[in-house]
Amino acid sequence: MVSRELVAGVYSVGAFDFDRRIFDELIPLPEGTSYNAYLIRGSEKTVLIDTVDPSKEYDLISNLVKMGIESIDYIVINHAEQDHSGSLPMILEFYPDARVVTNAKCRDLLIALLHIPSDRFMVISEGETLSLGDRTLRFFLTPWTHWPETQITFLVEDKILFSCDLFGFHAATSELFITDEAWAYRSAKRYYAEIMMPFRGSIKGYVEKVRGLDPVMIAPSHGPVHKNPKSILDAYAEWVSDSVKNEVVIPYVSMHGSTAKMVDHLTGALIARGIVVKPFNLTRTDTGDLALALVDAATVVFATPTVLFGPHPTVVSATYLANILRPKTRFASVIGSYGWGGKSVETITKMLDHVKVDLLPPVMVNGEPGEAAMQDLDRLADEILKKHKEVNIV
Structure with a gap:
């Protein structure tokens, strides 16, 4: 030294x-x-x-x-x-x-x-x-x-x-x-x-x-x-500052591939609409990089499979992190897959009590996503674009 x-x-x-x-x-x-x-x-x-x-x-x-x-x-x-x-x-x-x-x-x-x-x-x-x-x-x-x-x-x-x-x-x-x-x-x-x-x-x-x-x-x-x-x-x-950017952050985990397919489709739909997308596979993600992405993003979409009755524990951890970091994010949603039931949407939205966000319609699918699920994701992308336009970032 x-x-x-x-x-x-x-x-x-x-x-x-x-x-x-x-x-x-x-x-x-x-x-x-x-x-x-x-x-x-x-x-x-x-x-x-x-x-x-x-x-x-x-x-x-x-x-x-x-x-x-x-x-x-x-x-x-x-x-x-x-x-x-x-x-x-x-x-x-x-x-x-x-x-x-x-x-x-x-x-x-x-x-x-x-x-x-x-x-x-x-x-x-x-x-x-x-x-x-x-x-x-x-x-x-x-x-x-x-x-x-x-x-x-x-x-x-x-x-x-x-x-x-x-x-x-x-x-x-x-x-x-x-x-x-x-x-x-x-x-x-x-x-x-x-x-x-x-x-x-x-x-x-x-x-x-x-x-x-x-x-x-x-x-x-x-x-x-x-x-x-x-x-x-x-x-x-x-x-x-209170200004946000035309960006969507997607923290996700996929156990058997269904949630990953939904994330891939939503990512493409958002890109097609001129929105910057930052997906983070939480099994590989550096939490510092996730936190960094949250600084400016207007929207965060949590993507999770269902474990027993709720979201994957790794997504729970990411949601908790986002909640305590209190980014200036304006909008949030939840997407994912379930087998025989669960309350992933309710659990995640309740965990966001320290973040002032408008909750957008979730997309939860029973089993593997089909054409109807992809259309729902397209509608979610449309809603995100609409919300971003309302805050003048598009």
Whole structure:
């Protein structure tokens, strides 16, 4: 591990995790991740912003030792989740005079999660500043991005925003700064879909708050640093907006081929009507890719065979995921096949209680779909096209 300089006196001192392939036992990490921590040397005080995941705490310590950092005055924790704060106990052992700077909610969580003594904290509030001598930190509270205690830290003189999870993405790369904007856009959008999308209502205001700061650099907690902040701010503004695209996402499973035939027919019918279609076979799908597709899609159609009395468990999982991610999707439907009965439609529609969608007529078929079923799917495609025209996306 190495430390690298963003600007004079400001360093990236975190760790890479090239081999990690799942986060929170839920989120796939096809490109690994990084745990970013930053060191700022002021004329009077030295501050560390965030720590790293406990699995990489020796990398962080090694970077600080190699830099000859004999004392740290403040440790700013922007977020209590352990991939940001987990090395804090060890850092406090190495630097026993350091104060932990964070907001009241984050302090309480750090005490609960890591058993940090309460007398080690300096509690800050919205807009408060901390002098490092020739440099100043200003703190802004950003609750629900994506926990209730999150905050961001702005280095005033250098106009660098340490944005925590906001504007970051999972990727382990040796590049300090983003050089491939197209790759960064997709990676950040995927991260937004997986982590931030349920809180887009709150994030709308934070995007504008950050624009008001006019940062020249955004240094997130995961992934490389943005030297073109406008790019990621514009992207976030697009994602958190209420606008949807002329797209249909179809998460599906097929046990004996009947549901797959229905998905194939509906896919073709939608394409023929000028609609972008994104089918996802859930037995092979990366859930991050599914979440990414849900960011913009106007419609989602869940396709499932019937297992006993309800939908396939994998479709249940995908429905639950869509419900908790709360995309701005406008319309939803259910298609699939059953043998001797079941309540797949009722189960799936009841699970979508957190998503504000209009439910379109389902198409459930007894056994293998025939010509009548295909005509019903054509009518569903017509209805989707009609709905998309009503919201002016066709």
